Amino acid sequence: MQKTTAAPAKFTHVQCGSCPIRHRAVCARCDTDELERLEETKYYRSFEAGQTIVWSGDRMDFVGSVVSGIATLTQTMEDGRRQMVGLLLPSDFVGRPGRETAAYDVVATTDLVMCCFRKKPFETIMLDTPHVGQRLLEMTLDELDAAREWMLLLGRKTAREKIASLIAIIARRDASLKLQSSEGRVVVDLPLTREAMSEYLGLTLETVSRQISALKRDGVIQIEGKRHIIIPDFDLLIEEAGDDSDGGFLV
Amino acid sequence: MQKTTAAPAKFTHVQCGSCPIRHRAVCARCDTDELERLEETKYYRSFEAGQTIVWSGDRMDFVGSVVSGIATLTQTMEDGRRQMVGLLLPSDFVGRPGRETAAYDVVATTDLVMCCFRKKPFETIMLDTPHVGQRLLEMTLDELDAAREWMLLLGRKTAREKIASLIAIIARRDASLKLQSSEGRVVVDLPLTREAMSEYLGLTLETVSRQISALKRDGVIQIEGKRHIIIPDFDLLIEEAGDDSDGGFLV
C-alpha cells in the first residue's frame, strides 16, 4: 500500500504489437488472436529502484515479464548470507505458474516496469494457447543453461575470473540488446552496485572492489566514474574470464 | 561403437504402463493414446558405470529419460577444472529438444538404463501431445529451482556445510524414492566417489575427505565402509547444512 502504489512513470497501456519486448518475451510466438487474449488480461506495474517486488515465502498471485529495467532474484540464509540466483533483464519472465508463494526475494535494482497477469488467468491462457507454454519452456531451458554456466563460475573460478566473467556477460547482453557486436573495443555501464556484484559472484564486496582495481591496473579494463567501463580488447577480457573464446550466454 | 554396444543387462522392451518411472518422467501426464505413441517410438539404451554417454560439443541426436542408475552433467574449463552442473536420477530427462549438440559431458556414474527417443520424432511428439510439453516445462522449472539452490551452496556455504548439504540432499531423494520419511535416524549409501562429490560441491577431493572425517568425528554422521552413511539425527545434519529446517528440494 505504501510506495508500491506511488510508483514512478506510470506506464500507459501499450499495444502488444508495439511492445519493446514483443519478440523475446513469453508472448514472442503468439499470433494476433492470441495477443488479443493477452491484451485484455495484462496490466502494467512499475517499481522504483531499490524496491522489493516480492519477498521470499510471500504469496505471489501474479506472473509477468520485465518490460524495462533490471531486477534480481536472491536467496538468503538464516544468518544473512545472500546469493543472487537470477538477474532479470527486459523480456525475462518472473514467477512460476502453478506455485503459490515466491521462492526468492525479487528486487528492482533500477526503476522497473513489468507486464503482469494474475496467476489464475495466466494458467488458463497457458492451457488454451500452446504458443505461450512452448515459449516459456524454451525460455526456462535457456535460464537453466545460464544457471549452469553460473554454477561453473561460482564453483571453480577465481575472484579475478569471476569479475572478468561478469563484465563480459553484461557487455554481451548489452551488445545483443543494442544489436552491436562485442569485439575489439567495447563500452558498458554496470547496472549493479559493488554489493550486488558480490552477491552475484559469491564474493565479498571488498574482494570485488580489489579485483576491479587489479583488472584496471593491468589494463584489461578502464574505468570512468564508478560504473562506466571501457574494455579495450574484448578477447583479452574473455581470456581473463577463463572461458573458451566461443559464445557465452545468459539469462 | 566399442563398449557402447556391449552394454550390461540388456533391457528388454518394457510396456510404458508398467515402467518404474511412469509417474514422474516426462510421460507422467500422458493418457493411454499418447503412451501408445511413445511406445512405438521409444527404445532402450544401457551404459556401464564410468561410461561417457555424450561429450560436450558432440552431436546429440536423441533425448531420453533415466530409467535406472545415476548420471552426471559436467562442465570443463580449458585448464581442466571441472564443475558438475546436474545430477540425474531415475525419471530425470536428458537432452534438449531443439538443440543440435550437447552442452555438457554426460557420464554414467553407475550402470544406467535410459528410455530414448530420436530427437526429431520427439519434437514432433511434443507438438502433437501437449501433455509431454507441459510435463517437460514443469520438470525444467523444478530443475531450475534445484540449480538455484545449488548456486547458494556453491557461492555461500562453507566446506562443512556443503558436505552436510550434499548428504542431506541424497538422503532426502533416497527417502522420497523409497517413500520413507527423512527424520530421526536415516541411513544412505553415497552413489558418488569423493572426486564426484568434490565436482558437485566446488571443492577439492581432499577437502571433501577431511570434512567427512570431521562430521564423523563430531558425531553428525557415522560411516561403515566408504560409502555407507548413518545419520543418527537428521535435524542435526540439516542444521550443519545451514538450511532452514523446512523443505529442500532437488533435481
Next chain:
DNA sequence: CGGAGAGTTGACGACTGTCAAATCGTGTGG
C-alpha cells in the same frame, strides 16, 4: 559544512587448495 551511501585500500587471519605420503580395499597373477 555535515552526513550518508558507495567505493577503495590496508592489515591480518582463516579456510581451503596444493603437494606429498600413508592407508585401505579389491582384484589379479603366481
Next chain:
DNA sequence: CCACACGATTTGACAGTCGTCAACTCTCCG
C-alpha cells in the same frame, strides 16, 4: 592362498586466496 598392484581414500604440512575488520576517500544532497 598369498603377494602385489592399482585405485580410492585419508592424513599431514604448508601456502595462497579470499574474508574480516577497520580506516579512509569521493560524491551527492540537505
